[in-house]
Amino acid sequence: MKKFTMLFVCLVMLGVHIVNAQQKTITGTVTSSEDGMSLPGVSVAVKGTTVGTITNINGQYSLSVPADAQALVFSFVGMTTVEQAIGGRAVIDVVLEPEVFGVDEVVITAFGISREKKAVTYQTETVSGDNLRSAQSTDVSTGLVGKVAGLQVNIQDNGVKPNSQILLRGLRSISANNEALVVIDGSIASAAALNDMNPNDIESVNTLKGATAAALYGSNAGNGALIVTTKKGKKSERFTAGILHSTTFEKVAYMPDFQTEHGTGWDGEYNNIENTNWGPRFDGQVRQIGPTFADGSFQAVPYAPVKDNVKDFFNTGSTMQNTAYFTGGDETGSFYMSVGNQNTKGIVPDDVYKKNTFRVNANKLMGKVELAANVAFSTDDLDVVGNTIGDQDRPLYWFLLNTPANIPLTSYKDWDNPESYGYADNYYNAFYQNPYWAIGTNRNNVKSNRLVANLSASWDILDNLNFVTRASVNTVSNRGKNWRARQTYDPVLQPYHSTVSSFVEDTESEATTYNADALLQSEFKLTEDIGLKAIAGTNVNTYQYNYSYIRANNLSIEGFYDISNGTGQLEGVVDASQRRSVGFFGDLTFDFRKWVYLNLTGRQDYVSTLAKGNNGYFYPSVSASFILSDAISALNDMPFLEMFKVFGSNSTVYNDLAPYRINERYTQGRTGFPFPFGAINGFETATTAVDADIQKEKLNSTEVGTNISLFKGRLNFEATYFNTITTNLITTTTPSFASGASSYLTNIGKLTNNGIELSIGGTVIKSGDFKWDVDFNYYTATTVVDEIKAGITETSVESYTAGYGTFAIVGEVFPQIKAVSYVRDPQGRIVVDAGTGNPVVGPLKIMGQTTPKHTLSFNTQLHYKGFTFSTTMDYRTGHVYYAQGSDQMEFTGRSMESVMGDRKDFVWPNSVIETSPGVYVENTSIPITGGKMDFWQNQYNVIKENYVKDASAFKIRELSLNYTLPKNLLDNTGFISKVTLGFVARNVLTIFPKEKYIFSDPEFRNTRSSDAANGIGIGGYFAPPPTRSFGFSVNVEF
């Protein structure tokens, strides 16, 4: 505390040091060309000296200048700098033009601290709200894809409320969270809060790509940050009201590649009740499917493929979004208000999602204090098919994959009608239920409310001393109800189906983050050449989480889903956790003639999750930037060079431990089948053993880069090299189970993350009404596991017993897929068994990294008069994924592979036989065994290497064409000020250049709570197939 006071006093004293020299006085007013309003805070300086002042609140200035002064330079962030020759004038009024592609643009950095772009000593990149919204994405994450170098947004499913993962510069930790911190209006929020926002409320999203940029956030800084700024009314802006509507339609873009040669059957024989496609070759004859009814009748269909029988199960989805907004302001305050709603119908029948958003942003200047409140409230309602369907608790897609090629699936919609073939007892499939039945009898409903409120006060204590304090809350509450109806079967018609039991689950959860900051900022000159921007601050953060779950089984009253309806014991869980931290930080930015910037930051954090006395950590960073174009006169004189900056930085941050993890705790006994038995209760030690000396995970990040701006900002080039070394990784390692623990939480190993980002962007053509902007981004990042622990060369991240999983392996890129492989000879030919002719099942083998080696994205906008055409596309390559769905299709005989041998025994192509150890002879005669079926199900399917696919994908993510009506057309109406019409399309095209057969989008993965967040690369079959969408938008302003 003492240090803090000292610093405060120092800052105040230093601030009083004001430059003083005089001979002649010039006065004037500076206004903006945009609205004609006066501009306060404009820097007015005598050219070639450090003599200067800034304009007052009314835009007026008064400056004493030396007699020999030649000219005045007027500069203001976001405006073009203007130079005026003095020429004996005593009054010089100036109009400043806004700068469109300014190198002087202001960047909002950590804690809402705004900096001139050239003073920024690390790489940041801003996406404007308009760019984000160009294709009317319903959530912000989707809108960010492909727009920032180094930002990887993985859209993990295409549900009506998609899950996404936001990674900056790859991965740095094996077990800890690798997702970027989300900050909304200066306060720590969450990725979920970001996606609950109405995208129309966003002014900009600035990405702080590295840990140095985010270092002030302490333990939350390691993964970089997205700094989201919401719209504010502009001061002295006239009252504007607008409405924005968009409607988009969504269709399945592509299905897995299915074989269409064989249908219902088993082991080559036709079978009328099978879920599998192991029947004979299609012959077009009408055959029985399903049971024979009491009257001797049965359903009969041609034994021929039904085109798109699975694809046609999916509907055309739709999304309607409406936003009404109001904005305006006077000299002392402004406001922005919006009300929005979204109504989405999914491609899965009956899947719906509704969202309502409300936002009020207001600020008011009272004397020297400005108060601001940014408050957003949102509610949503998700109603989708459950994902524990049938007696095997399977997801919906499973039932579709178990639909043979000759089944007219869409004819089974009438599942509730006992007269229909879709009815449970009459359904053709003896093993899996009708997916339409699934939709009607398994529902999962989640409603949530979220409040993100942010209050701040900013006080200009002195001209160059400002105090800001902020308090924010981000709270979400969820209420879920998941139920399944009971289904019994007629034992004669459906002898193989067992009763599907009923249940109802009620969940409630609440997550709240409280955050409070106080910052004291000052900016002044230490000497004529050296300036200092000094910031001291404190931050207090509390996170609370509560969860409760209660489940009743075997319900008494049909169709009544309440806990009271259950029989037997209720099942339930209550969980709560809390984490707190207190931090103090300082940030000093020195500049030498605004050519060189040196930024030092430090934060001391105290956290609740570590042992007392050992819970304080210091997070330092040092960074510098050098504006070569200003410093070196030769460069300064180059007319085309606007700015040439180089920068470098280093920082150390730590990842925190989760709450309560420092101690081993007991849980109620018996995994999966909890105690008590009557009066006998039981507890057991956790499955995870904890290292008694567990500490924080350390990340040391270094970054060097350059920003070059040419031709008055029309061409910009940015390049960055970054490196993060993570040590003391807090990792749940796999010990010997004989230790009595299945996992061991400890600090191990070392990861090195390296990468490069390159961006080239600018205005290629600007001529009259025509303007063409392009933006290329390239990004590569690899994270290599340098060491794990003595004697351990790998640790599992997400493993499946079936022979594949994601791993951290020493010497390899993280994460890495391993899968049961073929055995190959030195020439790479597949070794087959001399007896059976079947490929020999090999060991688990390293198959490749799951994060892209190279990511290339391209954005462009073409403007012509009122038209704007924009598109975003990207290409990710150099990585693999595991197609879990393809794996599942082998059993059912629906895969393309299962027909490659024409369901006969054939000699495995390019195979060899090992005649004696190390001696391989080409196999030309011994065919595989069981090619009719058994081979595929029990040999081919065991070799999981078959399902590791190249994830390279080129995607046209967004396409939009907007037309803004000319103003003169609207003048006649008298009240309409702007009309924009747009056509939008998303995920227009996806090309997989390296795979013949695909199952689904490589970005998709299972996102159940049991799936490890860092287990990237296991592509599940829980999400429906990928979609493309297209639609239109209308924006009218009054």
Next chain:
Amino acid sequence: MKKIIFILPLVLALFTMSCEDFLDVNTDPNNPVSVTPDLILPVGQVYTADYYQEDRGLNHLGNMIMYNWSESYGFSWYDDEFKYLVNTTFYARLFDKAYLQPLKLYQDLQKFGDEYAYYKAIGMIMKAYHFQILVDLYGDIPYFDALQRGTNATPVYDDAQAIYDDLVVQLTNAIAIIKAAADEATTIAVGADDVMFEGDMDKWIQFANTVKLRILVREYAVKPATYINDELAVIIAEGSGFITKDVMVQPGYMNEVNKQNPFWAELGWDVSGTVIMSNDATCATQYVLDYLTGIVDARRDRLYETPDDGHKGVEQGLEVGKEFSANLVSNIGPGILKGADMGANIFSLAECYFLQAEMALNNGFGGDPALFYAAGVTASFEYLDLTAAQAATYLAQTYANVGWANSPNKLEAIITQKWIATNGISAEQSWFDYTRTGYPLNLPLSAMADPLKGRPVRLAYPASEITGNTINLPEQPNAFTSKIFWAN
């Protein structure tokens, strides 16, 4: 404005002053950091029952390898078993779960003070019980350094024989601890939380002696006679004898979700009365039905359900048609599927008698092997809710390996009867005996198995050890030829 100036330092001061308390929120409200042994013991015991009797548990494996169980038409659930596909994932749970569940809890009991001596001794006895099974399945295993959790994440492998020797020592020590604790006023009694013997420490001593006998019988052929005799003398001197009832884990199983007996939950009916798929999938082999029918054995209809059209089994690994559908074949019977609330057997009285019979046959320990043999068969009948009179009728038949007098090879008779007595209950014991003695003779191999390799004699070290204990894991022994030390 001035107000703010005053409020600000106040707020900051508050933050810093209360920092200590403010950050003191790291106590988990949902999970305790410590609990007393009476809450640990029942979990360990219920896990022991799960380990033994759950789906793909120890007993299940035994029934597959010993040709007791097969598969009805329409299922392909037991291919791995029928192929004897002994690889790193085959029944890996028998390694993994032993350490992670029951043994973890019995080890946890060791940390308490002397007032909990009874709990410690129970933990020691149960550890010995489990570690013997692990040695019988795997041979060398982590033992002396095992169960140390974070302190030793990669325990070394110990010699199987050395482990056996220590188990005997530990059992003797456990008995001594119980006897010493009985004289201490501070000793905390064990109560209903002991879901095996309800705190009856005499029964624990008997159980310790019985486990010790199982060890000594198993290793009889490979240990010096003096060692065996000395240890038998210790049992005799101790004086409590062996178990007198089937040893059951009975926490109060009931017909509730997650509260059913684990064997019932695997092979019986769910809470709503719906048949579990495994019940349909699992049925008798024709061989075992023939065996029990040839020699009239009342146990047949208790071990296997009688279909309307009479008993029908499926030979292991044979592809069969619809006439072998679940409703037409002999599924698991009512003598071993007694109800959702039945206790879970972990050591049968019948086996105890057969162990005594074998030791008596070896060296005259305890008296006449014929009496133990008859008692074993009778206990087997009684386990299946048949009568001693029915057992007597059965034994009166003059077949070899039925009537004692008619059995030319007494050991074969004992081990063959043990095969029937452990059917569906603790069949892994029969497998261990088979590896050791080759009885019962003429037991068929699965049709899917490689006849050249024969029946496996052990399990392979599990995949978890390959990833978690690479530095210590020995080379995988041959599962078909590399017998556990006591069978060499």
